[in-house]
Amino acid sequence: MKERQEAIKRYIERKSDVTLAELTREFSDWSEMTIRRDLEFLEQRRFLIRTKRGARIMPTSYEVSVGMYGEREKRNCDLKQEIAAKAAALVETDISMYLDAGSTAMMLARELPDRNLIITTSAPNIGIEIVLKKKNPTVILLGGTLQRKTISTCGLNVLDQLKTLNIDTAFVCASGYTDATGFSVGGQHECVLKRAIIASARRVIMLMDSSKLNSILPFTFAQLSDIDTIVTDSKAPESIKAAFRAAGVHVL
Amino acid sequence: MKERQEAIKRYIERKSDVTLAELTREFSDWSEMTIRRDLEFLEQRRFLIRTKRGARIMPTSYEVSVGMYGEREKRNCDLKQEIAAKAAALVETDISMYLDAGSTAMMLARELPDRNLIITTSAPNIGIEIVLKKKNPTVILLGGTLQRKTISTCGLNVLDQLKTLNIDTAFVCASGYTDATGFSVGGQHECVLKRAIIASARRVIMLMDSSKLNSILPFTFAQLSDIDTIVTDSKAPESIKAAFRAAGVHVL
DNA sequence: ACAACTTTTGTGAATAATTGACATGGTCAT
DNA sequence: ATGACCATGTCAATTATTCACAAAAGTTGT
Numbered sequence: 001m002k003e004r005q006e007a008i009k010r011y012i013e014r015k016s017d018v019t020l021a022e023l024t025r026e027f028s029d030w031s032e033m034t035i036r037r038d039l040e041f042l043e044q045r046r047f048l049i050r051t052k053r054g055a056r057i058m059p060t061s062y063e064v065s066v067g068m069y070g071e072r073e074k075r076n077c078d079l080k081q082e083i084a085a086k087a088a089a090l091v092e093t094d095i096s097m098y099l100d101a102g103s104t105a106m107m108l109a110r111e112l113p114d115r116n117l118i119i120t121t122s123a124p125n126i127g128i129e130i131v132l133k134k135k136n137p138t139v140i141l142l143g144g145t146l147q148r149k150t151i152s153t154c155g156l157n158v159l160d161q162l163k164t165l166n167i168d169t170a171f172v173c174a175s176g177y178t179d180a181t182g183f184s185v186g187g188q189h190e191c192v193l194k195r196a197i198i199a200s201a202r203r204v205i206m207l208m209d210s211s212k213l214n215s216i217l218p219f220t221f222a223q224l225s226d227i228d229t230i231v232t233d234s235k236a237p238e239s240i241k242a243a244f245r246a247a248g249v250h251v252l
Numbered sequence: 253m254k255e256r257q258e259a260i261k262r263y264i265e266r267k268s269d270v271t272l273a274e275l276t277r278e279f280s281d282w283s284e285m286t287i288r289r290d291l292e293f294l295e296q297r298r299f300l301i302r303t304k305r306g307a308r309i310m311p312t313s314y315e316v317s318v319g320m321y322g323e324r325e326k327r328n329c330d331l332k333q334e335i336a337a338k339a340a341a342l343v344e345t346d347i348s349m350y351l352d353a354g355s356t357a358m359m360l361a362r363e364l365p366d367r368n369l370i371i372t373t374s375a376p377n378i379g380i381e382i383v384l385k386k387k388n389p390t391v392i393l394l395g396g397t398l399q400r401k402t403i404s405t406c407g408l409n410v411l412d413q414l415k416t417l418n419i420d421t422a423f424v425c426a427s428g429y430t431d432a433t434g435f436s437v438g439g440q441h442e443c444v445l446k447r448a449i450i451a452s453a454r455r456v457i458m459l460m461d462s463s464k465l466n467s468i469l470p471f472t473f474a475q476l477s478d479i480d481t482i483v484t485d486s487k488a489p490e491s492i493k494a495a496f497r498a499a500g501v502h503v504l
Numbered sequence: 505a506c507a508a509c510t511t512t513t514g515t516g517a518a519t520a521a522t523t524g525a526c527a528t529g530g531t532c533a534t
Numbered sequence: 535a536t537g538a539c540c541a542t543g544t545c546a547a548t549t550a551t552t553c554a555c556a557a558a559a560g561t562t563g564t
Contacts, residue, residue, distance in 0.1 A: 002512095020550085031514050036551075052304045052522075053550075124376030127398050141405050143395025143413055146379050153393050160412070161395055254541095272521085283543050288522075304551075305521075 004030065005038045009047050013110065014081070019053060079209040079233040084108040086252050087171060087207055087231045091117065098170035098197050099126060101152035101190070104207045105173055112137065120165055122152045122193055140165070147189065154189035162200050170201035172227075174208050176217040179243060182224065183208075184217040191219035198226050205229045210236040224249055256282065257290045261299050265362060266333065271305065331461040331485040336360040338504050339423060339459055339483045343369070350422035350449050351378060353404035353442070356459045357425055364389065372417055374404045374445055392417070399441065406441035414452050422453035424479075426460050428469040431495060434476065435460075436469040443471035450478050457481045462488040476501055 001009075004027065011026060012018055020039075024032045042048050084107035091097065093115050099105050101123035109126045112119075114134040120142065121127050127139040142162075144155025155161070172194055174183035183206065185191055198204050204227040213236060229250040232241070244251045253261075256279065263278060264270055272291075276284045294300050336359035343349065345367050351357050353375035361378045362385070364371075369389040373379050376398070379391040394414075396407025407413070424446055426435035435458065437443055450456050456479040465488060481502040484493070496503045 033515080033552095034513055037513085050304050052302050124380055124393060128376055128380075128403060131398050131400050131403070139398040140407075141376060141393065141395050141398050143393050143405070143407075146383050146391040146393050148383050151380060151383070153395070155392075155395075157413070157416075161409070164409075285523095285544080286542055289542085 001041075002038075004034075005041060008035065008038050009042055012042075012048055017051075079211070079235065080104045080107050082233045083207050083209055083231050084111045087205060088112055090169070090205060090229070090231075090252075093117070096120070096166055096168045098167045098172075098201060099123070100171060100173045100194070100197075100207070101126065101150050102173040104209065105171060108171060108207065120167060122154065123150075124153065125151050142193075145189075147187070150187065150190060152190065152193075154193050158193055158196055162196055165200075167197065167201045169203045169205060170197050171205050171207055172197060172222075174206055174222070175212055176215040177208060177213055178216055181216050182220045183222040183227075184220045186217045186219070188219055191221045194221040198222055203228045205231060207231050209233050213237070213240055253293075254290075256286075257293060260287065260290050261294055264294075264300055269303075331463070331487065332356045332359050334485045335459050335461055335483050336363045339457060340364055342421070342457060342481070342483075342504075345369070348372070348418055348420045350419045350424075350453060351375070352423060352425045352446070352449075352459070353378065353402050354425040356461065357423060360423060360459065372419060374406065375402075376405065377403050394445075397441075399439070402439060402442060404442065404445075406445050410445055410448055414448055417452075419449065419453045421455045421457060422449050423457050423459055424449060424474075426458060426474070427464055428467040429460060429465055430468055433468050434472045435474040435479075436472045438469045438471070440471055443473045446473040450474055455480045457483060459483050461485050465489070465492055 008023065008027065011023070015022075020032065020035065023035050023039075024030075027035060039048065039050055043050050080103060083104055087108050088111035091112060093113075094117070096118040097120070099109060099119055099121040101121070105121075105123065106126050106129065109119075109130050110133070112130065112134065114136050117137040118140065119127075119130060119137050120140040122142045122144075124141055124146070127141045130137055131139050142153050142155070142158060144153035144158065146153050175186055176184040185194065198221070204222075206222075206227045206229070208230065210233050213232075224244065224247040227249055229252065230244055231252045241251045260275065260279065263275070267274075272284065272287065275287050275291075276282075279287060291300065291302055295302050332355060335356055339360050340363035343364060345365075346369070348370040349372070351361060351371055351373040353373070357373075357375065358378050358381065361382050364382065364386065366386040366388050370392065371379075371382060371389050372392040372394065374394045374396070376393055379393045382389055383391050394405050394407070394410060396405035396410065398405050427438055428436040437446065450473070456474075458474075458479045458481070460482065462485050465484075476496065476499040479501055481504065482496055483504045493503045
């Protein structure tokens with residue numbers, strides 16, 4: 001496969017859905033026809049499917065998440081992308097890591113290096129994404145009841161499952177944070193799971209885009225003292241970042 | 253949503269990928285323009301995406317499986333569809349059932365009634381499919397290592413997980429069968445899982461299309477005496493069906 | 505280094521698909 | 535019955551896609 005085709009593939013993987021016009025703008029060194037042919041090529045290898053109106057998307061479990069919470073996936077896409085890229089840089093080889101459910105975690109999954117990793121997750125769609133796209137990581141799915149809203153599992157016996165699993169680094173997502181309430185989420189089950197993960201992981205890295213700062217959700221699962229690092233985006237107010245640092249948390 | 257739109261949706265859900273020409277032929281009572289408008293309508297509700305060349309597909313976890321073992325999903329599609337429809341008729345309300353991994357099981361998942369069911373499965377893509385498309389069933393995913401080839405989990409502690417789970421009816425797929433060797437599959441892990449399921453379920457229903465009869469795979473997981481019912485397609489030779497019946501197995 | 509050949513890319517015409525404006529016919533409340 | 539409203543169909547205008555071929559770039563053997 002050519003350099004250009006790889007680039008187009010990567011571009012579409014990021015954007016998920018692009019128009020031909022967009023691509024010809026992006027890859028203006030080549031003609032529309034060439035890009036068309038590349039798309040045909042990529043379609044044959046099942047990397048994407050061509051849609052009408054020049055637009056096309058690539059179909060994997062991405063669609064699974066989009067299918068349900070649709071717009072949310074795209075909202076703040078750039079912020080999440082930034083966070084995912086920064087977080088991926090923290091991943092070492094041969095690490096045993098936990099990856100949370102959620103769209104930010106999905107983006108991190110895509111940015112992950114294709115190396116020997118043990119990735120435990122409660123999000124089956126993220127697990128599938130990794131297994132389909134990368135050759136080297138081992139994915140361990142936590143079992144339990146599959147939640148409709150979050151597409152993540154939660155089981156009464158999560159604790160048992162975690163008992164024999166030694167997680168080095170846990171990447172955890174939060175839906176809200178305030179100084180007073182700590183990190184919170186909307187679901188009770190998620191809350192229990194995150195707590196268990198945080199308790200057992202050696203290092204906890206929180207992923208949270210700036211839109212979630214200063215909002216409160218029903219269930220608090222962690223305080224600043226529970227985490228080691230927080231990865232956020234460039235729009236996060238300096239004041240909050242300073243407060244994080246003051247609490248001894250690394251901020252990226 | 254209109255009757256016709258529902259029908260188009262169902263049709264596309266079955267075929268996964270159709271051309272406009274195909275649809276106008278199928279729904280010849282209406283004009284192309286109407287069908288076009290319906291597709292636009294359905295696209296807006298995220299039931300499908302429109303592709304070029306009039307062709308369109310609907311994107312959910314279907315893609316997940318196709319993405320990987322591609323052609324296999326489509327091979328013998330009609331046979332598997334027939335089996336899935338017959339098997340779905342065996343599902344009662346409020347049942348606790350197990351659904352195996354595999355393309356036949358995926359089709360059964362699509363045919364399942366949207367009722368109160370507890371569905372345990374080792375195939376996360378099937379679980380997601382159910383949860384996204386149906387409102388009522390509860391899906392329980394078995395945890396474990398996610399296998400790249402089969403997109404199913406297998407864990408050392410499956411037995412523990414099954415211990416607290418009472419499965420009434422298990423729908424199990426086999427990749428091969430001969431009188432001498434019984435039901436067999438290609439993977440050792442699958443084999444162990446299937447055995448455990450069969451041992452714990454009250455009723456075992458085997459799903460196997462006729463192309464798999466008289467073929468042998470490395471690992472045998474069951475004999476005729478272990479199962480209650482076998483669902484196969486109309487191309488299955490009468491002689492084998494007779495042998496099944498002679499062994500006290502119901503054949504559908 | 506050169507010619508012969510293959511592969512890739514660009515161009516524009518030919519073809520096909522999609523859209524949009526408008527006409528028709530049906531339903532329903534007034 | 536009348537007009538508003540909706541679903542549907544028709545056809546023309548627009549736009550996208552393909553096809554055929556030429557130009558350019560890269561490959562190979564001498």
